[in-house]
Amino acid sequence: MQYKASSRPALKDLSFEIDKGEFAFLIGPSGSGKSTFFRLLLKEDRPTSGDIWLGEFHVNKLKAREVPKLRQSIGCVFQDFRLLQKKTVAENVAFALEVIGRPRSTIQRVVPEVLEYVGLEGKHDRMPNELSGGEMQRVAIARAIVNRPLVLLADEPTGNLDPETSEEIVDVLDRVNRRGTTVIMATHDRHIVDAMRRRVLEFDNGQLVRNDQQGVYGIG
């Protein structure tokens, strides 16, 4: 798998690849281009020039009607969880399959499996406002991986969580990664990056300033 993106002014003159099955951290100050990179991968934005590849998808050349297929291959997790407050935990996860037209039998089989996988057994019928932050993020992860995506994009998934809960969430992401899904996580959490010793891509002012195979957060 390879990505190559260039866009101005949010991102410019950068080229890198992340292999299938990798766990990569994107670090850098706010506004350095991490979120723009995610938006480019999802084809929510298009680069002014350059090429973006995700597996078989030539992202910046995709036709509008092919975009859903691309997005079905990508799972997304955000700092603010983005759960539907009027649906239960199980319904939130099922929603992601319903809206892409998966059959009911599949949904009934897969949703309990994935909830157990992220550690939410017994909480299927809770409403989001009855959950802790960590639990909400687990629901979001379950929703993101329930369709077995190639890539999981996590945009500061621990930004709203305490250190202990953050570690638990990263554990879940790590397990997802070990199952074969590429994980790309944007973060400001130096402890997590240092503890994991995985690929680190550092952005600054729209440019790639560091690309380490087993990196740390950095000095200062």
Add this chain to the structure above:
Amino acid sequence: MRAHFIITEVLTGLRRNATMTIAMIITTAITLGMFGGGLLVIQMAEKSQKIFLDRVEMEFYINPEVTERDPQCESDPCAQLRRGLENEAGVTSVTYIDKDEAYKRAKEIFANNPDLAENIVEGTLPASLRVRVSDPAQFDVVLNEYSNRKDLGVDAFKDDRKLVQRIFSVLDGVRNATFAIASVLAVAAILLIINTVQIAAFTRRTEVSIMRLVGATRWYTQLPFLLEAVVSALVGALLAIGGLLLAKKFFFDTALKELYGVSFFARIELADVLFVAPWLILGGIVLAGATAYITLRVYVRE
């Protein structure tokens, strides 16, 4: 799954957006009702015109001096006039009405109006020749040819069409007014649909953003909004049809009873309303569907 999911979404959407939905239903109902009323008037006018054309007559009044000499139109010039009219192309019948007959008819016509009837004095009404023409195109030809033939004893003439045309111009006016109001209302309905769809999409922006993120197709994301508008329009159309049926029963049947009596007018039948009904439904669906579709394309980002 698909259908079940979309139906649930549509019903939830309509419930959450209840006030706008009701406003949309009422506006479409009135718009379509007015259009339907206009269509009924057109139908009535067309049918009435047919009846009228079958019965329309012209009448040539015979100079009293001629009638004095020849009360039964047996010799020239009256007989000559009669033969001439009978030989014209398109003329189906020529009837001579002598003075007695004219008096009797006048009494009948004003039977309900004793004051006027009293003033009709026997022997004062002129005799006449009534001419019925099968082909309306021939009407003017015949009329123009004989209306000024004083030499044949024509004193004056009456063109039935004048009266009927006046009635039809009233109907045309009613029709135009209904369509004008309906058009203005249609604009209001369209604006309301545009707003409702946008509000519906905004109310559910979280759902929509998640749907897009997990790769739902455009149709899947937007079909619920489109269907909400269409369902509202459908309900509006049904209300409009119900309204037309009520209008037929309580307005056309009752208030126009007098006019029906004249028998120039075709009645508005149940079949007429049923004929208009599918067009109202179709019109409502197309209006709402197209408006919602364009709104979603223009205002709601993919």
